[in-house]
Amino acid sequence: MKEVYQVPASQSLQGDVIISGAKNAVLPLMAATLLCRGTSIINNVPQLDDVDTMADVLRYLGAKVELQGSRLTIDTRECDGYQAPYHLVTKMRASIYVLGPLLARLGQASVALPGGCAWGPRPVDLHIAGMQALSAKVELSHGNIHAHAGRLKGADFTFPISSVGATVNLLLAAVLADGTTRLFNAAIEPEIDNLVDQLNAMGAQIFGKGSNTLVIEGVAELQAAEIDAIADRIEAGTYLIAAAITKGKLTVKQVQPSHLTALIDSLTATGALVYCEDDSITLDAQRRALKPISIKTGPYPLFATDLQPQWMTLCVSLAGVSQVTDTVYPERFQHVAELCRLGANIRVKGNTASIIGTPNLSGAPVKASDLRAGAALILAGLIATEHTDISDIHHLDRGYQNLIGKFANLGVTIHRHASHTTDCQTKTTPLLSLCG
Numbered sequence: 001m002k003e004v005y006q007v008p009a010s011q012s013l014q015g016d017v018i019i020s021g022a023k024n025a026v027l028p029l030m031a032a033t034l035l036c037r038g039t040s041i042i043n044n045v046p047q048l049d050d051v052d053t054m055a056d057v058l059r060y061l062g063a064k065v066e067l068q069g070s071r072l073t074i075d076t077r078e079c080d081g082y083q084a085p086y087h088l089v090t091k092m093r094a095s096i097y098v099l100g101p102l103l104a105r106l107g108q109a110s111v112a113l114p115g116g117c118a119w120g121p122r123p124v125d126l127h128i129a130g131m132q133a134l135s136a137k138v139e140l141s142h143g144n145i146h147a148h149a150g151r152l153k154g155a156d157f158t159f160p161i162s163s164v165g166a167t168v169n170l171l172l173a174a175v176l177a178d179g180t181t182r183l184f185n186a187a188i189e190p191e192i193d194n195l196v197d198q199l200n201a202m203g204a205q206i207f208g209k210g211s212n213t214l215v216i217e218g219v220a221e222l223q224a225a226e227i228d229a230i231a232d233r234i235e236a237g238t239y240l241i242a243a244a245i246t247k248g249k250l251t252v253k254q255v256q257p258s259h260l261t262a263l264i265d266s267l268t269a270t271g272a273l274v275y276c277e278d279d280s281i282t283l284d285a286q287r288r289a290l291k292p293i294s295i296k297t298g299p300y301p302l303f304a305t306d307l308q309p310q311w312m313t314l315c316v317s318l319a320g321v322s323q324v325t326d327t328v329y330p331e332r333f334q335h336v337a338e339l340c341r342l343g344a345n346i347r348v349k350g351n352t353a354s355i356i357g358t359p360n361l362s363g364a365p366v367k368a369s370d371l372r373a374g375a376a377l378i379l380a381g382l383i384a385t386e387h388t389d390i391s392d393i394h395h396l397d398r399g400y401q402n403l404i405g406k407f408a409n410l411g412v413t414i415h416r417h418a419s420h421t422t423d424c425q426t427k428t429t430p431l432l433s434l435c436g
């Protein structure tokens with residue numbers, strides 16, 4: 001049954017948000033448990049559809065997986081499967097993270113090729129080239145990656161472009177390889193550091209954490225360990241931008257401010273007041289005349305592409321002209337047409353969107369094309385007149401925990417309705433309303 005989020009025009013957001021663990025950290029941490037036979041623990045795990053999907057992939061491979069609150073227990077003692085099937089991989093690209101650990105521990109892996117996504121092709125050629133560099137034989141057939149190797153051999157590998165996912169997979173493969181692997185131009189996202197901490201806690205020998213050059217001394221075996229997932233910097237950024245858009249005052253808690261420097265600098269440049277404590281960030285935009293600021297996304301620590309759609313909504317809400325350029329995903333602009341349905345004035349040319357701010361958006365039915373585009377539409381709905389109905393919200397369930405509850409704590413009542421009709425003619429029957 002299709003569901004919609006009904007977002008009301010809202011006052012300024014006020015209050016605190018407790019930030020959940022990071023989806024993009026937890027998925028690699030879960031895949032890493034395949035490298036040992038034992039019971040691994042991951043703490044601070046959010047309840048999200050993507051976490052459930054990775055759990056299903058691990059169960060398919062023979063693991064026992066249990067989430068109690070935010071504590072995830074993964075028992076891999078019976079894990080002998082080496083195939084990650086199409087029906088699971090198509091639900092979530094990150095399922096490909098099992099390629100490295102299966103190859104490393106079992107000497108073989110068969111993983112369905114993840115297709116493209118809403119904003120175009122997302123190749124995995126670097127994942128494959130990396131496995132081949134570690135002496136794996138890789139064949140693509142019938143939509144699957146089939147990889148074989150005796151024991152992987154350590155080697156040098158240079159990423160021609162920064163890739164989070166390929167860095168994850170190479171790390172997971174190289175820790176059990178014979179000899180030394182050096183990864184050059186590796187991604188340095190905080191989620192990679194979280195994974196390096198976990199692997200070293202399992203007995204791996206990884207050096208160079210936080211730098212673009214990672215050196216991995218392969219070991220014979222790894223043990224199960226316990227690790228805490230870092231906070232979700234993208235979730236935190238989404239709420240901070242929401243506060244700026246609604247001219248509110250908001251504190252995101254249990255977050256690492258150092259993970260969001262590019263965003264904090266850009267928010268400060270708009271004229272918002274932003275101040276940080278050890279594990280919280282407060283944004284105050286009350287009674288402040290903000291101006292739109294152009295941004296260009298890039299690999300960490302540059303402005304995150306996963307905050308680009310939300311930032312575009314902020315620029316739409318402010319009088320003036322600005323530009324948003326995405327260098328990571330040059331075609332990541334599916335949210336533009338939907339924002340224009342609400343009355344925004346945006347032109348896309350190549351990998352740059354030019355925005356003429358139009359603070360008076362009007363509520364309308366719109367559709368989420370992916371996770372972050374969905375977040376941008378929620379934020380737009382907060383400032384559009386009347387209400388905005390957002391469909392295809394399954395995308396949001398993949399990456400935002402308790403979205404309705406967290407907005408309710410900020411004074412906004414978002415309703416989740418069953419939608420009985422498709423697209424624009426939404427006629428809804430209230431299913432669940434958390435407050436009001």
Ligand code: EPZ
Binds near residue numbers: 372
């Ligand atoms: C991770 O995706 C995140 N996903 C994405 O977040 C995020 O947008 C992206 O990193 C960039 O920060 C997860 O962590 C699960 P990449 P990933 O490999 O690893 C090209 C969200 O909203 N490339 O760093 O798939 C690629 O096409 C999601 O939470 C190749 O060409 O991204 C892109 O242009 C969306 N060949 C660039 O590299 C490859 O083999 C960066 O992609 C791999 C990547």
